[in-house]
Amino acid sequence: MILYSFPSSPFGCKVKAVILACGLTKNITIEEFHPWQPDSFFRELNPLGKIPALKISSDEVLFDSPVICEYVMEKAKKIQALMPDKFKSLKIQALVDGMADAAVSMRYEHFFRPKHLQCEDWYDRQYLALTCGLQYLDDRLDTDLNQELLFENLCVATFLSYVDLRFSDKSFRKNYKKLYGWYEEYMQKHLFLEAAKAKDHPVPTNITRLQK
Template sequence: MLVLRSSPASPFGRKVKIAALELGLMDRIEVVIADTTDPAEPLRRQNPLGKIPTLVLEDGTTLFDSRVIVDYLDHLGGGRLIPAGEARFAQLRLQALADGISDAALLQIYEARFRPEQGRNADWLAHQAGKVTRGLEALEAAPPAFPDRPRIGEIALACTIGYFDLRFAGTWRADYPRLVAWLDDFAARVPAFEATRVKS
């Protein structure tokens, strides 16, 4: 049995879970919640970075981060999420953009969560917010099309903007109507998206 160390709210963990569901591998994976802030958490021995998601293989070795885990699962599942040829690079680029937007959003959240208000760096927050805005604007200008089954880039994007609904109460929606329509279409076509949604 594979063990996925993650947390329910993580957009990166959600990406891995949707990938596993799409590949028919979820019955081979046990999901175990990890507390990245706990010094005694076994995650820190499983992944020296203490980050989620981390996948523990049956022989005890580990894979991280989410992009490596998804690549491994796609290998196990027959290569349906990461295409071959030139299409591969378009998907990996879209995944990198979506993951980068999530990273910038998380850094803003962590600044507010872990630093007292008087110690927060407004320039740093604006720097991260700029990454989010530029990324979403680029995607709004050209939302990606996808075939009958989603690939890794589309899955990563859905998890990223789904995270904005969770952490920012959907405030992004008014500015990005084409992405809203894209996400609604994705959710309707990919049941794994709803199956992995955190309700609050």
């Protein structure tokens, strides 16, 4: 199987964490692909042009990250072990994916759009979704998260690695102390997750920037 992803993608990191937790690293090759590269082969794999995408056979590709995660867990027969309370897991995943959508949108606004076209109101709305989501998790830490190897914990931990990578200037570590305390302990306890953390990576030079 081939996973198309990029080292900084929060959705890709979540999938990588699940692959590691399921012990399927040997079955899946990771191909780094930046979704803003003008590359028609990728649209044939995922018409949405988004990563992650998982090629599972010569004629089948799965997207998006929740579908891929569930497929990987099912393949490894780990659904029950990683999601004993399935709807709790799926709800936390939805929250984290929503924050990731907002965070990635903020990143795109500032990185891919020239300054004179950027919309600060749009940026602020995404920022609100991100910070309200972080506050929600910080408030509900004791009921919603724990130190076990569970899908919801993997979703939150990998997403916080992305937040650390892209928003280290925002004092989130100070504002959501409980959540970041949980994160530090979690990463110490599950050292294999280091390999799934969001990492900075040079963006290819042929990416399409927004111009109009």
